[in-house]
Amino acid sequence: MVNLIHNEKGLLLFMATLFFLSGLGFYQPHPVSAENPETLMPNSNYPLVSDYANILSPDTVNQIRQANEKMASYDDQVQIAVLTVNSTDGQSIADFTNDLTLRSDWHPGSKKYDNGVLIVFAKNGGKNNVRIATGTGMEQYLPDATLHKLLLENQSKLKSSSTSQNDQxxxxxxxxxxxGLCG
Known part of the structure; x- marks a missing residue:
């Protein structure tokens, strides 16, 4: 009986300490912040790469930049934007991406041709959800079946718990x- 009382007091003290520390901001049980698709803005320095989850290496960012600069020299000015976020806050990756693309801030490519592509990666507590959204001008080049195949081919790295694997x-x-666009 004494052990049980001692354990209950210890548990109560532990819980009180956590409650106190969380009130001071020292202990945060959910330190991952969710990005709001209604207010999330592209990176002001380079809007085609917005790495809010801090996954992408400088080399990856540079390769994406260089590829987009080369594509921008073509008449149709295709662009592929990449966005990483920590969390969609319980929203499905599809709904999160749809909410983003309702805003003009997240429409890469030429407005005339609606030929942008948006790749969204959300950590979502280790679930690593990924979605590729295309403008209507890209659907003939990147139909859903092709996008699904590309996601499956890269699934092991995208679903990995390793940030460097996610980056790759x-x-x-x-x-x-x-x-698929230039090939």
Whole structure:
């Protein structure tokens, strides 16, 4: 009986300490912040790469930039944007991406041709959800079946718990999408 009382007091003290520390901001049980698709803005320095989840290496960012600069020299000015976020806050990746694309801020490519592609990667507590959204001008080049195939081909890296594997998976997916357009 004494052990039980001692354990209950210890548990109560532990819980009180956590409650106190969380009130001071020292302990945060959910440190991952969710991005709001209604207010999330593209990176002001380079809008085609917005790495809010801090996954992409400088080399990956540079490769994406260079590929987009090369595509921008073509008449149709295709663009492929990449966005990483920590969390969609319980929203499905499809709904999150749809909410983003309702806003003009997240429409890469030429407005005239509606030929942009948006790759969205959300950590979502280790679930690593990915979606590729295309403008209507891209659907003939990147139909849903092709996008599904590209996601499956890169799934092991995209779903990995390793940030460096995620980085490589996002780059590979970007290059595969680009290959589907320029190939």
């Amino acid at each position: 998976g996002i780059l590979d997916l970007f290059l595969d999408v680009r290959g």
